[in-house]
Amino acid sequence: MQDPTPPVKLFGRQRSIHEVLGGGTVADVLLWRNKIASAALLIGSEVMWFLFEVVEYSFVSLLCHILITAMLVLFIWSTLSEHFKWPPFEIPEIILDEYAFNSIASILHERLNQFLSIIVDISCGKDLPLFFLTLVSLWILSVMGNYCSFCKLLFVGVLFLETLPFLYERYEEDVDHHAIIMHQQIKKMLSEVNLSLLNKVPRGPVKEKKTT
Template sequence: MSSKFCNHFRSPPKIPEVIIPEDLVVNIALSTRHEINRAFANLRQIALGRDIKKFLIVIAGLWLLSILGSCCNFLTLFYIVFVVLHTVPVIYEKYEDQIDTYGEKGWIEVKKQYAVFDAKVLSKVPRGPLKDKKN
């Protein structure tokens, strides 16, 4: 019986050959490069202050991130993000209609508040001409 067992394991295991097509890798690299360039273009627009709405959103996001970061350490923050990313889609699927209704109402209110902020504050900020330098 032991000789049959040994004979069974003497032959090398058959491992299938894995081949990744070149065109797939090239397409992934091209789309990744396109997305990175688009992100850099957005960051440039935000840094130049041309789109004040995006600029304010980035400031608010970084401010919220700093508040969360001061309340807990990185591991706790990572755990919270992990749990939220796994529960929010399930909750959204279950209550999609109600969430969309409240989201639309909230978005209308945000637009109203932004219009007031724009009229009272942003319209009074002096802006000089923006010129791009050609190298």
């Protein structure tokens, strides 16, 4: 007979990791359900990291070289199309579609609001282990920023986004089990530290109440 009690998930969430990530195209890419798009994002980030960090390309130079290459390709295409009766080059409608730009802006706005709301909830101190974990993570990130460039941090961030959610979804039960045990131990340790600090606080003499 199966236990009707649902398993406890990390951070007390009830939704799947796919729903937490938005449940759309972004979630499919991060969880490698759309393998072509996921591989393209990973390869693209590696190419950008190689160009900016190894080759030491500047952004302006790279942008100018991309435009020069695109203009040469269009010039060759338009010249040969007159001789070989090729169809003229047309920009895909999805690039110029206003709805696509509005959708991207709306998604970015929604994700930014969700991120800020999460930061506010954590900052209120309702979950002390998560609060201190976030502070330590931000401090570690600030230290890394002193030794790594923005491009390298961006590449590492993309690498983590494309590996950690996928691995977590694959080994979700094991990760949740060990994370909950660790969370309980940290919570117990913080409570003991709070009690020890409160015991060291000096207290004045207790005045006896006068009885009549």
